[in-house]
Each structure stands twice: as structure tokens, then as C-alpha cells.
Amino acid sequence: MTALAPLPVSPTAPKPRVAYLDNARYWVMLLVVVGHSLTEFVVMDSARGVYTWIYAFHMPFFVLISGYTARHYVGDVRQIRRIVSTLVVPYLIVELSLQLISRHYTGEPAQLMVLSPQWIGWFMAALILWRLTTPIWRALRYPITTSIIISLGAGLIDIPNVLAAHKAxxxxxxxxxxxxMTRERFLRLGTVPLRIASSLLLGGLFVLCQFLPYDRMDHPKAWLLWKFSYSDLETSFAEGIAIRAGLLALGLLMTLAALSLVPRGRSWTTGQGERTFYCYLLHGFVIVWLDRHYHLWVRLEPYGAPAVLGLIVSAVVLANLLMTRPVARLFRPVFEPKLTWMFRDIRESPRVKIPT
Incomplete structure (x- = not known):
């Protein structure tokens, strides 16, 4: 039998972590947990403004950082193994577990939908698609323009929820x-004038979100979920394209503003930011358990604004607990298995040069 060809691999030397990126992950993860905690309270005026402000940019922020950290992806065997162990396996565990829990309490979904993420699993599913298509976006002459056209055009059709393709x-x-993005571009965001402007922008938009006429707005929450077609949102194609284009611009502007405010140096948030992966995967279980088993949100709703404030504080505490070292040590074998039994041995072969 002919021996299998050596597999191309990238250099094995671990890249040092960048404190700025870990700080950014920490702050955006707080927004994710707070936003998910307020989902059931969107009917309340005291929660709707905060929710709208968070959802206007927290996922664009998260996705942009994910794109930056994937810029070295070339599809070699080590990177493919990492996709399977840190994206595919956690996706299957989290999505199937949450669907089973939901079915236990509500009877839905009647059949497990492995390829149709129902909640937090969508991001891992989308990240798998983005990561695998990374070489395409690096090869195109006008990748950003092409991606914008695709995003705007996607609203013209109904895209099935297969691996969260509609959101992806x-x-x-x-x-x-x-x-x-490059490190130099991130550094340019840290100038004092830009930080002042960013603070005023984010603060002003936060205040504005508290006073928007939600009773006269069409589907504000639905637009910010990035998963419905323009027809589902009861708008014309032209209006739909204009609104989504505006949301893309707003999300990018707020993301860059938030990035300009992220501390550059190491602090206690840096270590926490190194472990946001576990917080993202686990916080959904806590929220679902409190909601389905104790009906916490239904019980808290009559208390109005104090309940909203209490939930925000509790979400921040929960997020910080789930980003601690003991949690990471406990769940790393579950969410980042080695899977050495599944893959071929990595043999010596010409290395793939990765740009710095």
C-alpha cells in the first residue's frame, strides 16, 4: 500500500496572547451575558433601551474580534483539528444539551435539530462557516465590499437555519x-481625541436608546437579531436594504468606538478575558435553568426597573464567575478535548508560512 502523504502543518510555537484583545473579549462578554439576561424583559420600557443599545453592537464587536483572531487561518491540519475540538464538539454538546433541557420543560423541539441552533449555539455554528471560508475572503480583491453586498442581498431571500447561515x-x-484589521489600526483607535469622541458617542446613543419611540417602531428587536428576511420584517426590499445598511454602519461605528476605549495594558480583566470561551458556553445553561425551573423572569417582572437593575448586576457577577480559572480548569476537558484518537498523526513536512 502507498503511504499517506505528510500533512502540511503550521509552526508549533504558541503565539503570545495580546492583552488588548483579551481585555476586549472580557468587556464584550459582559455585554453578551447582560443582553441575554434581559431578553425576556424587552417588553418593559426599563429594559428595552438597554437591550437595544447592547444589541446594536455587541455581536458586531464579537464577530470583528473573531475575524481578527482568525486572520492566520490557512486550513492546515492543526487548524482543522482545532476547529473540530474547540468549535464542532462544543457546539454539539451545548446545542443538544439545551434542546434536551428545553424539551424536558416545554416539549419543544419535538425532534432534536442538530444543524439548526436554537440559541447561543448559533455563534459557534456561524464561526465554523466563517473560519472555513476565511481563505476565500483573503483571496478576493474586494472582500469587504463583497461581504457587504452579500449581507444586504441575503435579506431578499429566506435562508434556512442551517448552521445559523442566516446570521452568518x-x-x-x-x-x-x-x-x-492590523495591530496598527487597533492602536490608532487609542488616541485621546478618539477616546473622548467614542465616550460621547456611546454615551449619547445609550441615552437615545432610552427615549426611542418603541411603540411606533417596527420590529426593533427583530432587526437586531440579524436573522429575518425583509419580507418577514414587513418592509420593502429597498427599505430593508437601507435599514440593514444603516445597522451595519451603526454596528461598525459603535464597535470601533468601544474598541478605542478598551485598555491596552494587562489588568485583572485580561486574565478573565482569556477564559470568555467557557463563560459563553455555560451562561446559557444558568439562564435556561433559572427561567424554566424557577420561572425567575416571570416572578421578577412586576418589580419593574429595580428588577432590571438587579438582573444586570447579577449577570455581571455571573459572567465574572464563569470566567474564573477553576471553571476553565473544570470544563476544559469537556469543551476542548484533545481528540488524538480521531486524527492522523502530524508528520514532519514542509511548513506553511503564516503572515504576521
Missing amino acids: VALLPFYVIGLH
Whole structure:
């Protein structure tokens, strides 16, 4: 029998972590957990403004950072193994577990839908698609423009929820922009004038979100979920394209503003930011358990604004607990298995040069 050809691999030397990126992950993860905690309270005026402000940019922020950290992806065997162990396996564990829990309490879904993420699993599913298509976006002459056209055009059709393809396509421009960011561009965001302008922008938009006429707005929450077609949102194609284009611009502007405010140096948030992976995967279980088993949100709703404030504080505490070292040590074998039994041995072969 002919021996299998050696597998191309990238250099094995681990890259040092960048404190700025870990700080950014920490702050955006707080927004993710707070946003998910307020989902059931969107009917309340005291929660709707905060929710709208968070959802206007927290996923664009997360996706752009994910694009930047994937800029070295070339599809070699080591990177493919990492996709399987840190994306595919956690996706299957989290998605199937949450669907089973939901079915236990509500009877839905009647059949497990492995390829149709129902909640937090969508991001891992989308990240798999983005990561595998990374070489395409690095090869195109006009990748950012192409991704924007695809995102705007995606709203013209109904895209099935297969590996969260509808969200993956809608949010694609932020991933592609992240792929083409550089350290120098991030550093340029840290100038004092830009930080002052960013603080005023984010603060002003936060205040504005509290006073938007939600009773006269069509589907504000639905637009910010990035998963519905323009027809589902009861708008014309032209209006739909204009609104999504505006949301893309707003999401990018707020993301860059938030990035300019992220601390550059190491602090206690840096270590926490190194472990956001576990917080993202686990916080959904806590929220679902409190909601389904104790009906916490239904019980808290009559208390109005104090309940909203209490939930925000509790979400921040929960997020920080789930980013601690003991949690990472406990769940790393579950969510980042080695899977050495599944793959061929990595043999010595010409190495793939990765740009710095």
C-alpha cells in the first residue's frame, strides 16, 4: 500500500496572547451575558433601551474580534483539528444539551435539530462557516465590499437555519473587516481625541436608546437579531436594504468606538478575558435553568426597573464567575478535548508560512 502523504502543518510555537484583545473579549462578554439576561424583559420600557443599545453592537464587536483572531487561518491540519475540538464538539454538546433541557420543560423541539441552533449555539455554528471560508475572503480583491453586498442581498431571500447561515451571512462584513484589521489600526483607535469622541458617542446613543419611540417602531428587536428576511420584517426590499445598511454602519461605528476605549495594558480583566470561551458556553445553561425551573423572569417582572437593575448586576457577577480559572480548569476537558484518537498523526513536512 502507498503511504499517506505528510500533512502540511503550521509552526508549533504558541503565539503570545495580546492583552488588548483579551481585555476586549472580557468587556464584550459582559455585554453578551447582560443582553441575554434581559431578553425576556424587552417588553418593559426599563429594559428595552438597554437591550437595544447592547444589541446594536455587541455581536458586531464579537464577530470583528473573531475575524481578527482568525486572520492566520490557512486550513492546515492543526487548524482543522482545532476547529473540530474547540468549535464542532462544543457546539454539539451545548446545542443538544439545551434542546434536551428545553424539551424536558416545554416539549419543544419535538425532534432534536442538530444543524439548526436554537440559541447561543448559533455563534459557534456561524464561526465554523466563517473560519472555513476565511481563505476565500483573503483571496478576493474586494472582500469587504463583497461581504457587504452579500449581507444586504441575503435579506431578499429566506435562508434556512442551517448552521445559523442566516446570521452568518448577515454579520459577515464584521468578520471580514476583522480579518483585515492590523495591530496598527487597533492602536490608532487609542488616541485621546478618539477616546473622548467614542465616550460621547456611546454615551449619547445609550441615552437615545432610552427615549426611542418603541411603540411606533417596527420590529426593533427583530432587526437586531440579524436573522429575518425583509419580507418577514414587513418592509420593502429597498427599505430593508437601507435599514440593514444603516445597522451595519451603526454596528461598525459603535464597535470601533468601544474598541478605542478598551485598555491596552494587562489588568485583572485580561486574565478573565482569556477564559470568555467557557463563560459563553455555560451562561446559557444558568439562564435556561433559572427561567424554566424557577420561572425567575416571570416572578421578577412586576418589580419593574429595580428588577432590571438587579438582573444586570447579577449577570455581571455571573459572567465574572464563569470566567474564573477553576471553571476553565473544570470544563476544559469537556469543551476542548484533545481528540488524538480521531486524527492522523502530524508528520514532519514542509511548513506553511503564516503572515504576521
